Amino acid sequence: MSVRPRALVYGDVDLNLIDGSAIWAQGMVQALARAGCAVTLVLKAPVRTGRLVDPLAAIKGVTVRRPHEEGRVEGGAGMTAKQAVRVLTEIDEAEPYDLVVIRGRRLAGKLAHSPLRGRLWTYLTDVPQSAPEFDGNARGELTRIAEASRFLLCQTEELRCFLEAAVPATAGRCVLFSPVVVLPDGLSPQDRTPPDGRPLRLVYTGKFAPRWNTYEMTGLPRLLAARDVEAELHMVGDKVHDDPKDPNFSRRMRTALESGDGVVWHGGHPRAEAMRLTAGCDIGLSWRHPDMDASLELSTKVLEMGALGVPVVLNRTPMHERLLGADYPLFAASETDVVEALAVTAREPETYALAAERCRAAAAGFSLDAAADRLRRYLTQAFPEPSEAILRASRDGGRKLRVGVAGHDLKFFTRLLDYLKSRPDMEVRVDHWSALKVHDPERSQELVDWADVVICEWCGPNALWYAEHKRPGQRLFVRLHRFELYSGWPQRLDIGAVDKIICVSPHYGDLTRKMTGWPANKVVVVPNWVDDTQFDREKLEGAEHHLGMIGIAPARKRLDLGLDVLEQLRRDDPRFMLFIKSKLPWDYWWIWQREEEREHYDQVFRRIRRSPLLAGAVVFDSYGRDVASWLRRIGFVLSTSDDESFHLAPAEGMAAGAVPALLPWPGAETIYDPRWIHADPAAMAGSIAATVREGRWEDERRLGRDQLREAYALDEVCRQWTVLIAGEQM
Known part of the structure; x- marks a missing residue:
């Protein structure tokens, strides 16, 4: 990037205390700096100890702002959310920042209405993590936060998928930013063996709180002694929670830390020293109350211990199984499980070595370099390089090109619009028509008077x-979909006033020229886009036996042919299932009012109920924007329509690592490789069965993903639009 982006970072985090949120602040600042940003960290609380702040202030390109010392905030307490909004806004006003990274839901909710709106990169952790916890207030607040954020940074894939399903506005904005593990200088993973002739050293670092089982941990040396395993527990940290539900917890916890048998309390330490103490121990503890098993967050402490080669005792959850493997030997649910796992591991070198290697391998994917690489991709997406050709295309050379976008429904243009708005060489305004034929003529005229280029969606x-x-000299682009081609509007369009008609496929480009008689050079093809980075997610177990269809209405989508495919597959392998993500036909008034449509779906649903091969094998999932997370379970995406202009579903499936399977609707071969197109449902079923049976599914889905990225990836389609708007040859 030619200009170094300026990043403002603030979290609802007290950097005087060592806990996961403080480590997040350190990792975020370091990763942004390494990714090429000039970083300003704003502190929430007055500095009482520099053990976490001083190492950050020493990094080149990092500035630490101390609002209390600067006189912006009175008193010695940490800033409230309201104070933080004021301070961040004041700092930004002096010299605006390109991006503002924040952590804290309450703070984000307030900043959603501030001048920082649109530049927020919001790190979400403190959100309701189950559907019953979501009420209207929570969903509304998270919707406002999503709409005000350029990105929503999610710690885990589980959290991202949950948010996309619960809060539709988050879909397309959620990106992954995993915990960052940075080893202090002088520390590195070491080969480890169980202790021989000395006590087993257990270690815990972080806050002391009831659900973290920290009080129960202090009894482990005594319980292990009863199993003839001598052990000592090293505890690092100084943040003891006062729990309103358990008023005596703080007193019990401190007593155990100070006088528990076999307990060594080191108190609070800088993170580097805490990790050095961890490195000197044998096994880490991250065993928590079962209430936390549903957490969608990943403990940074687990990864830090793994990076040091220290195996960790932790709860068995789907997330932890994916991280460490289902056969990881130090999973534990109860105190009895913990003692048993520790006793076995202490006596069996092979078990200890397996656990240590699993933890070390898992942590390798969470390095500072990996985090910086991820942030560089997001920065490149958010801040594209300027184009000399675009600047030359402006009416008054040297200023930004003025681009207007007009239409009643921009759902197929959203990411392109985001891209145009992010370009440093363009200024974009939108004339949003309230309905297909309804608009504010004065507002539309203002756009005509202002814009160099107008794009009609x-x-x-x-x-x-x-x-x-x-106006004379103003360029006009019109994007045409299948719907309009048969509506009569193109025949009324003054094609002499239009610079380019944009179609999404070669077949519909040819059909448009044929039906309208427009000059061939007026009609160009720029394909639909697929945000391949959003869809690129790890598949769930069993996906290779799951077929998917996205959108089954109207009848020309031919769900009946998809059922033909499923029935044939299940004759030989009952593991195959069909998942359908769609509105139902009666949800569309214009479909359900037609007798032939109702008859078609009556037959289809009657067949699903009565066919022995289909019973229990067809799953209808709610329509929504969470397509990327839904596709994690899908191995093959079907396209059985009578006709399509492009049909985005197979392309989205390819981006998600599913194999496309199409019937030969007109023009399909101009969009998709013929290897994915089958003569009829029987041929499609045969190909799917052979792909799975012969173990070719992984290779086929990789090929499909590569083809998608080359032809229809968002970056590539944005590049083509940039060339078009600049007036250059495609």
Whole structure:
């Protein structure tokens, strides 16, 4: 990037205390700096100890702002959310930042209405993590936060998928930012063996709280002694929680830390020293109350211990199984499980070595370099390089190109619009029509008077209006979909006033020229985009036996042919299932009012109920924007339509690592490789069965993903739009 982005970082975090949120602040600042940002960290609380702040202030390109010392905040307590909003806004006003990274839901909710709106990179952890916890207030607040954020940074894939399902506005904005593990200088993973002739050293670092089982941990040396295992427990930290539900916890916890048998309390230490103490121990503890098994967050402490080669006792959860393997030997649910696992591991070198290696391998994917690489990708997406060709295309050379976008429904243009708005060489305004034929003529005229380029999404009444009112020298682009081609509007369009008609596939480009008689050079093809980075997610177990269809209405989508495929597959392998993500036909009034449509679906649903091969094998999932997370379970995406202009579903499936399977609707071969197109449902079923049976599914889905990235990835389609808007040859 030619200009170093300026990042402002603030978390609802007290850096005088060592806990997971403080470690997040350190990792975020370090990763942003390594990714090429000039970073300003704003502290929540006055500095009482520099053990966490001083190492950050020493990093080149990092500035630490101390609002209390600067006189911006009175008193010695940490800033409230309201104070933080004021302080961050004041600091930004002096010299605006390109991105503002924040942590804390309450703070984010307030910043959603601030001048920082649109530049927020919000790190979400403190959100309801189960569906019953979501009420209208929580969903509304998270929707406002999502709409105000450029990115929502999610610690885990589990959290990202949950948010996308619970809060539709988060879909497409959620990206992964995993915990960052940075080993202090002088520390590195070491080969380890169980202790021979000395006590087993257990270690815990962090806060002391009831659900973290820290009080129960202090009894482990005594319980292990009863199993003839001599052990000592090293505890590092100074943050003891006062729990309203257990008023005596703090007193009990401190007593155990100070006088428990076999307990060595080291108190609070800088993170580097805490990790050195950890490195001197044999086994780490991250055993928590079962209430926390549903957490969608991953403990940074587990990863830090793994990076040091220290195996960790922790709860068995799906997330931990994916991280360490289902056969990891130090999973534990109860105190009895913990003691048993520790006793076995202490006596069996092979078991100890396996646990240590699993933890070390898992932590390797959470390095500072990996975090910086991820942030560089997000920075490149958020801040594209300027283009000399774009600047030359502006009416007044040297200023930004003025681009207007007009339409009643921009759902197929959203990410392109985000891209245009992010470009440093463009200024973008939107004329959002309230309905297909309804708009504010004064607002539309203002756009005509202002813009160098106007893009009409849909070749409808909006395109007719702008073609009639455009200024001389102003360029007009119209994006045409299948719907408009048969509507009569193209025949009324003054094609002489239009610079380019954009179609999404070669077949519909040819059909448009044929049906309208427009000059061939006026019609160009720029394909639909797929945000391949959003769809690139780890598959769930069993996906290779799961077929998927996205959208089954109207009848021309031919769900009946998809059922033919499923029935044939299940004759030989009952593991195959069909998942359908769609609105149902009666949800569309314009479909359900047609008798032939109702008859078609009556037959389809009757067949699903009555067919022995289909019973229990067809799953209907709610329509929604969480397609990327839904596709994690899908191994093959079917396209059985009578006709399509592009059909995005197979492309999205390819981006998600599913194999596309299409019937030969007109023009399919101009969009998708013929290897994915089958003559009929029987041929499609045969190909799917052979792909799975012969162990070719992994290779086929990798090939599909590579093809998608080359042709329809968001970056590539944005590049083509940039060339088009600049007036260069495609």
